[in-house]
Structures are given as C-alpha cells and as structure tokens.
Amino acid sequence: MAIIGIIGGSGLDNPDILSNARDITVKTPYGDPSSPLKRGTIGGVEVVLCARHGREHTIPPTQVNFRANVSALKSEGCTHILATTAVGSLREEIKRGDLVIIDQFIDFTKQRSMSFHESFKPHSPLHCPMADPYDGNLRKILIKECENLKYPFHNKGTVITIEGPRFSTRAESHMFRLWGADIINMSVATETVLSNEIGIPYAAIAMSTDYDSWRTDEEPVSWEAISKVFAENASRVTNLLVTVIPKI
Numbered sequence: 001m002a003i004i005g006i007i008g009g010s011g012l013d014n015p016d017i018l019s020n021a022r023d024i025t026v027k028t029p030y031g032d033p034s035s036p037l038k039r040g041t042i043g044g045v046e047v048v049l050c051a052r053h054g055r056e057h058t059i060p061p062t063q064v065n066f067r068a069n070v071s072a073l074k075s076e077g078c079t080h081i082l083a084t085t086a087v088g089s090l091r092e093e094i095k096r097g098d099l100v101i102i103d104q105f106i107d108f109t110k111q112r113s114m115s116f117h118e119s120f121k122p123h124s125p126l127h128c129p130m131a132d133p134y135d136g137n138l139r140k141i142l143i144k145e146c147e148n149l150k151y152p153f154h155n156k157g158t159v160i161t162i163e164g165p166r167f168s169t170r171a172e173s174h175m176f177r178l179w180g181a182d183i184i185n186m187s188v189a190t191e192t193v194l195s196n197e198i199g200i201p202y203a204a205i206a207m208s209t210d211y212d213s214w215r216t217d218e219e220p221v222s223w224e225a226i227s228k229v230f231a232e233n234a235s236r237v238t239n240l241l242v243t244v245i246p247k248i
Contacts, residue, residue, distance in 0.1 A: 002248050003046040005078035005200070006241065007069060007191060009053070009085040017238050018047055026075060030067035030116075034059055037072060043246030048076045052083075052187060061164035061186035062111055070194040071116070080138060080248055081195050083204040084237050086230065087159060087183035088167075088212035088221055090176055094183060097233040099153040099240070100206040101142045103134050106160040106181055107189040114193050128197045138203035138248070145244050151236050157182040159206060161189035167221050173214035184212050207237055 018040030025036050038049040050069050053059045073081060087100065094100060107114070117126055146153040160176050162168065164186035168176070176184060188204050195202035209229040210221040219225070 001046070002079045003048065003077045004042075004245050004248060005073035005076070005081040006047060006049045007052050007073075007081060007083040008049060009083065009185075009187060017042060017242055018049060024048075024076065026072040028068045028071040028075065030071055030113075031065050033068045033072040034064055037076060039076070042242055045245050045248070047245060048073055048078055062109070064187065066187075066190045066194055067113055067116060070191060070198055070200070074198050074200060078200060080135070081191075081200050081202045082138065082241065082244070083188060083191055083202065084241070085159075085185050085188050085204055085206050086209050086226060087185045087206040088210045089183055089208040090160075090173065090212060090214065091182050094154060094157070094208050095152065096208055096210065096229050097152065097236070098208045099146060099151055099236060100157040100159075100183055100208065101139050101146065101153065101155055102159050102183075102188065102204045102206055103132075103139065103156040104158040105133060105189040105192055106158060106176075106179060107193070108160050108162050108176075109190060110163060112190050114190060116194065116197055128193070130193065130196060133192045133196055134203050135201035138201055141244055141247055142203060142205060142240065145240055145247070149236075149239065149243065151240070154182075157206065159183045159185055159188050159204075162186055168213045170213045170216075170220070173212045176212075177214060183208060205237055205240060207233060
C-alpha cells in the first residue's frame with residue numbers, strides 16, 4: 001500500500017488538504033526535520049506532509065535539514081515523495097503560474113550535506129546512479145493529470161538549485177540559461193539526490209513565479225512578487241496533488 005510523502009515548499013505546504021490530520025514528532029539520526037510531520041489522508045491514501053522551511057517559513061534554504069526531512073519520511077513508511085517548489089523561469093515560454101514537471105537538475109549548491117553516507121565500509125563504496133533522477137511513473141501520472149485539469153504546464157524541465165537565500169545576479173541568471181537550465185530554485189536538487197540515495201521514488205511539481213534576473217524589461221525577482229503569484233496560483237498545485245495521490 002502506498003504512503004505518499006509530500007515536501008511542501010514556499011507557500012505550497014498547506015495541511016488543510018489532509019483529512020484526519022494529526023501531528024507526529026519524528027527524531028532521525030540526522031537531527032530534527034524542519035517541523036513536526038502532519039499525517040492524514042487524501043482520497044483514502046495515507047499521506048505524510050513535511051513543511052520544507054518550517055510551518056512559518058523560518059528556515060533559510062541552506063539551513064534546511066534535508067537529510068532529516070527525507071529520513072523522517074522514510075521512517076514513517078513513505079513509499080513515494082512528491083515535492084512542490086516555487087521556481088524562477090529562465091525561459092520566455094515558461095510563464096508565471098505555469099507548472100513544470102521536472103525531469104533533470106543541475107546542482108549549484110556549495111555548502112550542503114548531499115549524502116546519507118559519511119563513510120564507506122572497506123572496499124564497498126556506494127555511488128548512487130543519477131542519470132534520470134525523477135521517477136518516470138510519478139512523472140507520467142502528474143503529466144496526465146495536468147492535461148486532464150487543463151493547467152498550463154510543461155512536461156519536462158531542468159531545474160538549477162542554488163544556495164540562496166539571495167537571488168541571482170543578472171550575470172548568473174544569463175549563465176544558468178546558457179547551461180541549459182529552464183527554471184531555478186533553492187531546494188530541489190538536494191532532496192532529489194537524498195531521496196534517490198535512500199530508495200524512495202521522487203517527483204517534483206514546480207510553479208513558476210518570476211523570471212529570475214535575466215529579463216531587463218521588468219523588475220528583477222523579489223519576494224513580494226513571488227508571494228503575489230503564490231496567492232493567485234497555489235490552488236493549482238494543491239488540486240493537482242489531491243487528484244494525483246489516489247492514482248499512485
């Protein structure tokens with residue numbers, strides 16, 4: 001039986017989508033997760049929700065204990081993880097409010113614990129394959145439901161993850177476009193690596209909120225602008241989760 005973990009990103013971690021919700025405090029070998037987990041059901045399916053930045057968004061991106069968050073979901077028996085994330089668009093065709101079902105990442109972080117392995121047994125190195133990091137079956141279900149719901153979306157996209165909490169310079173934003181990144185955020189690559197390493201199929205739903213810093217015909221990204229787009233479009237992500245989860 002599937003138990004779905006949800007890692008909710010900025011403004012997309014609403015516990016009200018759960019029925020019979022209750023808090024669960026979990027300890028892990030890697031410390032405490034970002035917040036108590038919220039456990040309940042969606043469409044009769046067991047769901048465990050983790051607020052990536054804490055329930056009041058008090059944890060900056062690099063300070064998120066990603067290992068504890070993923071480990072906590074594993075300890076609660078989660079068989080799959082769906083993550084939500086706000087992203088900046090690095091492509092003209094990815095407009096504000098569009099959803100992106102991510103298929104690749106570029107990791108541009110510098111300070112994070114990116115593995116559960118802090119040592120290897122003698123002559124037994126563990127190197128996790130990462131060629132196709134996002135689970136194909138989960139992506140197919142998400143894509144089909146986006147089509148059914150008639151949401152504006154993109155069925156693939158490469159996300160580049162940076163440290164934050166600052167936004168990109170214009171030079172960085174242009175560089176990321178040249179590298180082939182389509183969207184940018186401050187979280188997903190880290191979770192993707194850890195989920196793959198611990199053996200949980202993982203997929204991410206990105207919502208575009210801004211154009212980072214590469215466009216010169218409008219103001220560069222700001223938190224105020226991001227929050228406005230959240231308020232207008234977050235229901236698309238929560239509706240997608242509610243329709244997708246019973247089909248996993």
